[in-house]
Amino acid sequence: MISFFRSIFQSKIGLFFTFAFVGLIAIAFASSDITGSTFGGVGGGNVASVGSEDIAAGDLSRSVTSAFEGARAENPTLDLATFVDQGGLESILDQMINNHALQVFARDNGMAASKRLIDSEISSIGAFRGPDGQFSEQVFRQVLQSQGLTERIVRGDLERALVGEQILLPVTYGVRAPDDLILPYASLILEGRKGRIALIPSAAYAPKDTPGDKALTTFYSANSERYRLPEQRTIRYAVFTTETLGDSINPTEEEIQAEYGRRAQEFAASETRSITQVVTTTEAAANTLAAQIRSGKNLEQAAQDVGLSASEVNNVGKEKFARDFSNAYADAVFGASNGEITKPAQSPLGWHVARVTDTNKQAARSLEQVRGVLTAELKETKTLEALADLTEKFEDEFAGGASLAEVAGSYDLEIKSTPSLRSNGQTPDQAGYSPDNVVQRVIGNAFAMEQDSSPQLAELIAGQRYAMYDVADIKEATPPPLAEIKDNVIRDYKLEQGAKKAKETSETIKKQVASGTALDTAISGLDVRIPPAQRVGTTRANLIRPDSNVPPPLALMFSMAEKTVKTIEAPGNQGWYVVYLEEIEKGDASKQPQLVAQTKQQFGGLLSGEYTQQFINAVKNAVDIDKDEGAIKAVNDQITGRNRIN
Template sequence: MISFIRKLLGSRWGAMFALAFVVLVGFAFALGDVTGSGSFGGLGQGHVAKVGKKSIGLGEFQDLLDNSLRAERRDNPTLDMAKFVESGGLDGTLDRLINRYALSAFGEEHGIAVSKRLVDSEIRKLPNVNGPDGKFSEQAFQAFLQGLDLTEQMIRDDFTQNLYAQQILPVAGVGAPAPNSLVLPYASLLLERRSGDVALVPSQAFLPTTPPTDAQLQAFYRANSARFTIPEKRAISYAFFDASIVEGKADATPQEIADYYKANAKQYAASQTLDISQLVFPTEAAAKAALAKLNAGQSMAAVASELGLSATNSSGVTREALTSSASKAVADAVFATAAGKTAAPTRGGLGWYLVKVNAVKQIAARPLASVSAEIAKTIEAEKRAELLSDLTSEIEDEFAGGATIADMAKANGLKVETTPKLFANGQNPASPAYRPIPEMQRILPAAFEMETDGEAQLIEIVPGEKFAMVSVADFEEAAPPPIAEVRDIVVQQWALAEGSKRAKTAAEQVQRAVLGGKSLAEAMASLPVKLPGVETVSGTRMDLNREGQQMPPPLAMMFAMKKGTAKTLDAGRNQGWFVVHLNEVIKGDASKDPQLVAARQQEMLSLLQQEYAAQLINAARTEVGVSKNESAIKDIRRRLTNQDAAQ
């Protein structure tokens, strides 16, 4: 998690996101992170769970849910909280949070230490907490915390829990390699082939013939409100500016040019560079022996070849560069040597340097008049960057003080634009042909993280060059629309749901007939409606694990069945039900495929390590004690899935 924080703490929300997740030695499946420290006391309406003596507060859990949703929306921008919760996000987030608390409590009970000094060392590795001297600054750290709306205790608790997990889980995951006697049967299973018959009983064949009553439709809509929820929409106001906004104020004056020339006189004075060849030896004696061969007429390349070395050739070497790479003594000796000569062996940073001067180049001094234009460009670039930095700081301060985009745009002669209400992915539901401007790729993610009634923000479009002032002009929260607006769609979905119920009954009738001795085709033909034909499918278990390919669900089910049995399988989205009959099982033999066995052995080692870690987490939870406030969790789930909002 600590390295993760350093990568993502480039922006306010990036930092919040980084502090919301922990990735620890391959065991991220078991852990989560928090941005709060929790609270103490008994399990009550203000808590979602109690772990040992510590309670997880509702506010802390809500913050982590919000951060988890933000993380998911990086890959799925239209995802809203209702869909996130329905897909298991609430349960997974709570379990990860409980795991963190349990490991921390377990570590404390068993004498594992996380000292204040260790936490301090991790805090010092965070970005933006050092002063101008490069050392940790309490003032910079407090500004960092304020920018994230966090307290020092929250950060400390976060690092403390992570450090406990880092000490416990890697040890738990250490185990011996799986023996061949265990791996071979597993590898052979991958080569097992199964085949059977599959038939689909579609919902469309069993749709109700009478329309639903209003009560039926309302009940269906309430129960499935998340399915019809429209994602949040926001209208974004923005105003762009770039370095040209300070152009007139950045011109270099003659005095500034003269002062710069004087301050950097060494850069423009006459100088000397060398083209050199060099060898480095561990001892002075070896370097002198090589010098003797050079003085006898051998080339540097020949001497190097005899010794099994390779000479380094460099052009345009300055005294400063050679001092930095070797030493001052080496540089002084070499720059005192004439062209075509070799300097006496001199001790440097890597050993004894033997350097031959191949050429000497004299660079004439450059007077002020000849470099004025060059200096002016440098000064103007520096002034532009400084003025732009001052302006952006001033704008951010004004926003923090309550100023609006309109205020700052007027003060700086900028034009404010406002988008229509858009989804997070930039789509305009009112105009499918709408295409957002390219800058929206940077603006929209930040705008959808902003508080709807919060202050405007400044966003970098091109780092250090182009900026946008951004605020939320209008918004519509994610919610199911009034049923009157989507009645036709709801009726259609209700009909499919009812058809799916009847299709399931028919599929179960077919299943019983197959188990009674009929073929799948005969059982399907006995139904009172005309249905699609029966298909034969076949595949190996390895097909299930093949990257980039998704095995059809009926074939995947065959590998969870006994030969000669029949099962039903939901086709999904109320489309109908499959009936699957397994006809044949051909066992595999991996004994003649050592590569497959070796790969499975490595895979099994990884699985065992994860299992060891998971078992330790379960043991920690059992030992410290975990209890959930099911009533509070139920209330949160109902509120976040908008079930109360469906009409």
């Protein structure tokens, strides 16, 4: 059902809908990465209203946090304030408004997602399955609690996703670009360009003399951010395991006996049957088929001869058999021996003829026989419950102002401390230091915490091992004293001065080449010696490959007219390139149907995204939307910590 949106998530336009699942994104990783940490803490109030729907401040805060954690997985050095400053909060709020607008529009036009459909989607999420592979209410609640989510949030996200699918699928279904549009673009991919590139290096024009202290200090002050050392933090942590729970997780004799009594039917004597069956529409047809089989004809062949097919039912007890089919059919199956053909019996599906292929009898099991199983299962259940209670207790104590030392001390937990670390786990203070598994697990969150943040909890091994941690010291990212890096600053100063003259030279060469002078001739007339121009060439296909690493001057040729010249700066003040485009080789995709088909498919995705966005814009125009800028700023300040008094 959600497959349509899984595909549009891949496009930039389709990203609007991704945030309908910000809670479920966290859930998707819950089974292997439950941190239990949250940011913000914004409570009541709304940041926007969309028709009759409100967007709560707390929901926006949680959505921003979830999106930030996903972004930090790609960029571990990213911090929450930077994420917000780069437009993260505004973008996510816009996506939430889009999603609510679609829901309001759907409701106004009689479209909805039923409770049964939402239940089905919840039960299909792998993180909610228990040890038997089936949906578990207990696991569902535990995952939601660990992620700071509620059932209301999850159901609301799913409802918006399902309703959005109903609306948007018809908008984009069957979208395709016309063939006359595709061939020119496909041919453009095959286009090749050839030219010459010369580097005018800064080093060739860099001053030989060492700059004076005043010039160097002025340069360093203007460029100090270039030398900024990464932020460092000291992390303190304590590990607690199931051993911390003591004997409280061991089931008592009374609990074992009660569990045995509750599951008495499971341990009672049982019998299951496996069959191969054929279902006919009438009793007469069933009797004829049964007679043919009893006379020696193969059941499968007999069914095939009359246009029917045989099916198997395996390892089913009589009670379930009667529930799935009928009492009469269950009596017939369980009244026959292995290999015997049953007497035709009726169910709501029709008249059944079956051959019993296997009988499995299980003797009753006494309490002593299953004591080990019951003890282990009860211990596992009690452990999960006790750990949930314990982590909740720790969180309450931290929220109440208790320190890491106080909580850890009350349970005799050892507190360990790291050296001053950078966000990548390295430390300039201890050569050869390597963070342990606990530090590797929590360092990302630790670098997102504020100095005065409450301690956090992290799950290390599901249901077995956890950690509590905080940040003991923060060394802000600052440039080092000039004296410590003076040689590097002198080098950069000289390169910058040389780059200015290299730019002037490149512009002079550009004018000469544009007037008809050959590039090599213009270079040879310089008063300094520089490397000769290089012949280069490539195709647009190489330029747009996902793994492409085409140098900027080579890429520049694809935005130039034939027989023209341009300049472009080399990175790091290394100099300036002079780029001359000699020839454009036009491509022809008419003989490459696979490339044309791929281009057509890509255009279809772009058009689908455009149609989707335009439709959403139209929906928003038809719905009353109000933003509370004050509430939005409050969320911004809360999750970035800017409302704290420094």
